[in-house]
Amino acid sequence: MKVNLAAAKKLIKKYRNKKGVLIPLLQEIQAAYGYVPGSAIDLVSKELSIYPVDIYGILTFYAQFYLTPQGRHIIKVCQGTACHVMGGKELLDYMTDTLGAREGKPTKDGMFSVERVACLGCCGMAPAVVIDHDFYGRCTIRTMKELVKKYRTKK
Amino acid sequence: MCMEKTKILVCLGTSGLSAGAADVADIFEKELKRHKLAGKYRVVRTGDRGLFRDVLVDIVAPGGDRTTYEYVKGGDTPKIVEQHLLRGEPVKELMAGEDYKQFFAGQMRIVLANCGEIDPENIYDYTTGGGYKALTQVLAMPPEKVIEEVKNSGLRGRGGAGFLAGLKWEFCRAAKNDVKYVVCNGDEGDPGAFMDRSILEGDPQAVIEGMIIAGYAIGAGEGYVYCRAEYPLAIKRLEKAIEQARKNGYLGKHVLNSGFAFNITIKQGAGAFVCGEETALIASIEGRRGMPSPRPPFPARQGLWGKPTLINNVETFANISHIITKGARWFASIGSENSKGTKVFALAGKVKNTGLVEVPMGTTLRQLIYGPGGGMLHKNIGFKGVQIGGPSGGCLPESLLDTPIDYESITQTGAIMGSGGMVVMDKLTCMVDMARFFLDFTVSESCGKCTPCRVGLKRMLEVLEEICGGKGLSGHLAFLREMADAIKDTALCGLGNTAPNSILTTLKYFPEEYSEHIEDKICRSSVCPALVKFEVAQNKCIKCGRCVNVCPAGAVEWKKKEFAKINKDKCIKCRACINICPVMAIK
Numbered sequence: 001m002k003v004n005l006a007a008a009k010k011l012i013k014k015y016r017n018k019k020g021v022l023i024p025l026l027q028e029i030q031a032a033y034g035y036v037p038g039s040a041i042d043l044v045s046k047e048l049s050i051y052p053v054d055i056y057g058i059l060t061f062y063a064q065f066y067l068t069p070q071g072r073h074i075i076k077v078c079q080g081t082a083c084h085v086m087g088g089k090e091l092l093d094y095m096t097d098t099l100g101a102r103e104g105k106p107t108k109d110g111m112f113s114v115e116r117v118a119c120l121g122c123c124g125m126a127p128a129v130v131i132d133h134d135f136y137g138r139c140t141i142r143t144m145k146e147l148v149k150k151y152r153t154k155k
Numbered sequence: 156m157c158m159e160k161t162k163i164l165v166c167l168g169t170s171g172l173s174a175g176a177a178d179v180a181d182i183f184e185k186e187l188k189r190h191k192l193a194g195k196y197r198v199v200r201t202g203d204r205g206l207f208r209d210v211l212v213d214i215v216a217p218g219g220d221r222t223t224y225e226y227v228k229g230g231d232t233p234k235i236v237e238q239h240l241l242r243g244e245p246v247k248e249l250m251a252g253e254d255y256k257q258f259f260a261g262q263m264r265i266v267l268a269n270c271g272e273i274d275p276e277n278i279y280d281y282t283t284g285g286g287y288k289a290l291t292q293v294l295a296m297p298p299e300k301v302i303e304e305v306k307n308s309g310l311r312g313r314g315g316a317g318f319l320a321g322l323k324w325e326f327c328r329a330a331k332n333d334v335k336y337v338v339c340n341g342d343e344g345d346p347g348a349f350m351d352r353s354i355l356e357g358d359p360q361a362v363i364e365g366m367i368i369a370g371y372a373i374g375a376g377e378g379y380v381y382c383r384a385e386y387p388l389a390i391k392r393l394e395k396a397i398e399q400a401r402k403n404g405y406l407g408k409h410v411l412n413s414g415f416a417f418n419i420t421i422k423q424g425a426g427a428f429v430c431g432e433e434t435a436l437i438a439s440i441e442g443r444r445g446m447p448s449p450r451p452p453f454p455a456r457q458g459l460w461g462k463p464t465l466i467n468n469v470e471t472f473a474n475i476s477h478i479i480t481k482g483a484r485w486f487a488s489i490g491s492e493n494s495k496g497t498k499v500f501a502l503a504g505k506v507k508n509t510g511l512v513e514v515p516m517g518t519t520l521r522q523l524i525y526g527p528g529g530g531m532l533h534k535n536i537g538f539k540g541v542q543i544g545g546p547s548g549g550c551l552p553e554s555l556l557d558t559p560i561d562y563e564s565i566t567q568t569g570a571i572m573g574s575g576g577m578v579v580m581d582k583l584t585c586m587v588d589m590a591r592f593f594l595d596f597t598v599s600e601s602c603g604k605c606t607p608c609r610v611g612l613k614r615m616l617e618v619l620e621e622i623c624g625g626k627g628l629s630g631h632l633a634f635l636r637e638m639a640d641a642i643k644d645t646a647l648c649g650l651g652n653t654a655p656n657s658i659l660t661t662l663k664y665f666p667e668e669y670s671e672h673i674e675d676k677i678c679r680s681s682v683c684p685a686l687v688k689f690e691v692a693q694n695k696c697i698k699c700g701r702c703v704n705v706c707p708a709g710a711v712e713w714k715k716k717e718f719a720k721i722n723k724d725k726c727i728k729c730r731a732c733i734n735i736c737p738v739m740a741i742k
Binding site for chain 1: 169170172173206207343344345346347348349352383384385386387422423424425426427428439440441442443444445446460501502503504505509510542545576578580584589592593596600602705707727728729730731734
């Protein structure tokens with residue numbers, strides 16, 4: 001698949017000649033493409049004179065980055081302490097089992113990605129789930145079923 | 156002036172926003188307009204008050220009289236406007252109950268005082284409440300005097316280790332260099348802690364003011380806030396707050412028209428727990444993999460880009476302006492012998508009231524859990540333990556509930572204060588599984604630089620997985636202890652050094668659970684899937700039928716006045732029935 005790198009070029013221009021920019025630059029590239037395409041890594045490497053291996057090292061070190069396209073909706077199931085005590089693991093297992101999405105690999109129809117997240121910082125409403133940017137608290141398998149239905153039909 | 160208006164506070168914290176608080180605030184404004192009341196009332200969109208009660212709405216009269224409503228829905232607003240604002244009759248059925256009062260009764264809110272009370276996106280709300288007074292005061296003092304004040308207050312770093320903040324400032328001041336940095340550590344990675352998030356979302360100016368004061372004291376001209384990427388709202392509000400502080404002359408080339416220059420930049424984390432460690436955090440700001448490096452050199456001498464760097468936590472900075480305006484002596488009068496001031500705890504888990512609780516140091520665990528916490532969520536199930544300090548901390552049993560919360564007392568139990576996460580566990584929580592959970596976390600967050608952490612923790616996790624899976628051997632416990640000691644002594648940074656704490660404390664305080672898993676292949680809390688049969692014990696079942704209602708798979712068979720039965724072919728082992736059963740009848 002060919003990726004249009006115009007947006008990445010623009011972003012590189014914005015960050016050129018500044019220090020400590022690699023992470024924010026990659027974050028913005030990901031925001032533009034939904035993931036960090038391999039061709040964008042090559043481009044950043046060439047333009048900013050950074051070895052591709054160093055860029056790849058950053059991308060694999062930080063949990064936030066994706067190297068492949070993700071589902072249309074990203075479901076993050078919190079696995080923090082409070083969520084674990086309140087049943088977060090069972091929620092995550094259920095979601096991966098029923099949707100057939102694995103970590104880093106979206107569902108076959110490209111609709112959902114399911115991820116674990118260390119802590120969303122809303123432990124008082126455990127177990128918590130974030131879909132795209134919306135928080136849902138005190139989740140059960142029942143509410144998950146309904147949410148999946150809701151997002152499946154969301155435009 | 157807005158001062159004279161009655162305020163309608165709508166709490167736009169995480170729990171509020173997920174329950175539709177933004178809509179509630181909008182509808183209030185529309186209703187006020189419709190009734191031509193906009194001139195008399197002001198809708199204030201506040202940050203998180205730290206209590207999870209969906210949408211909280213307060214009507215605060217100029218004199219301070221207030222009525223609090225909880226679980227407010229958009230549809231309730233016309234009623235509140237018509238009945239309360241127009242006719243002066245509070246809407247009784249929506250008013251906050253006893254739990255709400257109990258939650259706040261035992262607290263002493265200093266750092267959280269503004270959270271949920273002011274509009275975090277409006278700097279004037281902060282300044283009219285006395286904000287930036289401390290900065291004005293500081294600019295008229297010699298820097299050494301400022302450091303003296305912070306030292307005398309006895310404030311210790313709120314990020315976890317509890318190092319004396321004033322001493323750190325002094326080291327940075329003493330380091331000779333033209334360029335120095337102030338860094339605010341907002342990489343709140345500890346699962347179970349969310350005070351930094353609420354402070355940044357609810358009162359960002361307080362953190363900014365603390366940082367500017369620190370910059371003046373140590374002689375730094377530039378500051379960074381390192382904030383987790385998982386907190387997009389905190390980042391958005393910080394950006395606005397910094398912009399407003401700049402416009403109002405608190406940041407920039409001449410802070411309040413003085414000769415002192417200070418600027419703040421936000422650095423967004425990218426999802427790595429180890430970046431909470433200060434040397435790893437520096438690496439991450441510099442745009443590298445966030446891996447820790449051996450200390451010394453300490454950041455106070457050689458930190459960000461090789462320059463002297465002061466790193467303090469969000470809560471530490473939020474304390475500074477209070478110390479300056481009210482005095483070191485005032486601050487030191489709060490708390491215990493060696494731990495001064497208050498501490499914010501994130502109370503969560505199986506407790507009735509979950510949320511942020513700020514209490515003086517020295518308060519006991521019991522006072523906290525049974526005071527603001529309101530006691531256990533399910534009275535019949537009963538307390539088992541409390542986990543303090545996140546993955547570096549430990550699990551404490553009921554016999555230690557009277558331990559006062561201060562740095563030394565908590566450390567003596569084998570846990571650590573950490574950043575203040577506190578997760579209450581009842582008898583449905585398996586302590587072996589908890590140890591496995593934390594180890595699973597630290598293994599996946601280990602940066603891989605040093606062998607004890609990378610390999611040692613992984614081996615321990617494998618053993619714990621075998622124990623939880625019913626394949627435990629009698630030699631496993633000795634192995635765990637040996638490994639724990641070795642890793643504690645040899646790992647490079649705090650993440651590895653403290654990772655064994657959760658195992659050591661559970662082994663120490665809950666040894667019977669380990670031996671049951673290994674010898675008898677029983678999980679008394681019905682958590683470890685391999686050891687749970689998913690059967691209903693008829694001698695315990697009270698035939699209530701709650702399990703039928705929660706089962707998402709339709710696996711529970713039950714008729715009125717009969718024992719429940721679980722159809723194992725349909726059961727998906729989600730434990731919904733176990734968690735709802737009031738008598739722990741499902742094993």
